[in-house]
Amino acid sequence: MGSRIVLITVGLWAMLLLISCGTSTKSTIQELGQEKVVVEDLSEGKKEAMRLEIIDGLKQGVAHYTLNAGDSLEVMYHIDLVKLKTPYLIGVQDEVNIEFQYHPGLNRTVVVRPDGMVTLPIKGDFEIGGETPRRSAEIIAKGYSDIIRDPVVSVAVNKFSSKIFALQKAITNSPRGQAKQILVSPDGNIYLPLLDGIRAAGKAIDDVEKEIQARYDKDFKNLEVSLLLESIAGRQIFVFGQVRNPGKLKEEHPLTVAQAIAQAGGITNEGTNEHVKVLLISQDNKPVMRTVNVKRVMEEGHLEEDVLLPDNSIVYVPKTDVAKVGQWVDDYIRRILMWNGEQFNIDYQIPNNQ
Structure with missing residues (x-):
């Protein structure tokens, strides 16, 4: 039984070696509903623009900061109460004095209602909210012209309770x-x-x-x-998978994918730096999936393949293919041993012939 397991193990590890010799993953960009774009295949001008965007973002720091919840x-407020450049408009809750020359019995001091109206004797409601005092006098005079010959009306604001004063109080x-x-x-x-x-x-x-x-x-x-x-409440970046300290990062300054992974303690022995997945929301509020070959960024300087992470980005570092198959080998052999009633550990090491 033991020799058969050794043969199975040798075969599986040969498979691992073939997988590990595969081609390097290419960095990609894919918006929801759009085709996947390979960064390496973009024009040199586009790649240069992507590099400059990252460099500028890192240099500007907080000046490049976009606001987040909790900030x-x-x-x-700078209110100039010395002189308005335009005529004053009567506002809601303003107290106005309305006088009729030659007809003092119609004179009233009233407060402008929330609907902009004031109520006067005989004629009822007049809308003067949003009008100048002069224009308000003309509106009232016209309203009384059918019962008074050539009415002369004046409107004066006694107390200003309009929006600017409400704002000032607030x-x-x-x-x-x-x-x-x-x-x-x-x-x-x-x-x-x-x-x-x-x-x-x-x-x-x-x-x-x-x-x-x-x-x-x-x-x-x-x-x-x-x-x-x-x-600043700071950007929230979520890093999980094969990193030493997975969890939420709170950063005031912009971070790239490579920097976020470094902040999370770096990649574990079982993680891959060639196939890092990033989910982010673009400036036009669309979900974007990025695949980042951090190895090419760090070892070959392909900065255009990195990503400047916006708030609430998610970074996932998967296992290497070798680690995935290795885990499968471990589970497979353990099942064989349990099925045959064996109880011992396999560490994937083939003993040397003595």
Whole structure:
């Protein structure tokens, strides 16, 4: 029985040697629903662009950083209350004084309702929200023209409770002045006073600042915002498989696949550096599968085959083909021995003839 197992073992290990002499794996890129692209087959210009993208990303560090859930931001508000460049528009909750020359009995001091309306004697509702005081006076005068000959109306704003003052009240606090500290929420959005949620995760801080400014510009003509990155939650990179310290990496700075593997303690003796799998989400939110031959990156300098990892990337280091077959050999022989009632260990070593 023992000699038969030795022969089986020799045959299986011969198979292992044939497998280990196979060709090297090529680095590839494959978007969901698209054909697989071999990096080595790309044009020299494209490969050079890929190399420069990685180099620039590593050099820029945090300046190249894209926001993630948990990042802390500070929004600085600069409100110019000295002089508006455009006429003031009456807002909701503004208190306005409406006077009728020659008809003081119609005079009223009213607060603009949430629907932009005010209610006046006899004629009822007038919509003046969003209008200038002068235009509001014209609207009211026209409404009364059928019961008063040539009505003369004036509108004055007594108390300003419009959006700019509501915003000022919401953002003013003792330690920070006119500023707001916010976190990028788990849903990837940020939430600011008087605005709907704004997508921040996956974007550069300058792009988010421009989006905030554009949103506020719709309602405010005398407001400027500045966005500061206060603290970083960091990118999450998940590395598992045949590495010494599998798990989650938290990094402030960009990492390539080779760097992530190094951070995870390097590849074990059973792992392959020629067939590393990477699952990532591209900038246009599409899943991309990459196969990276880290051996070519490290030994031959093919940097274009490496990948600059975005947040939540997954890196998997598989076993070598030899290790896979070796495990199969181990399981196969153990089953034979158990089936025959034998109980001893096989370590794949063939004893020398004495």
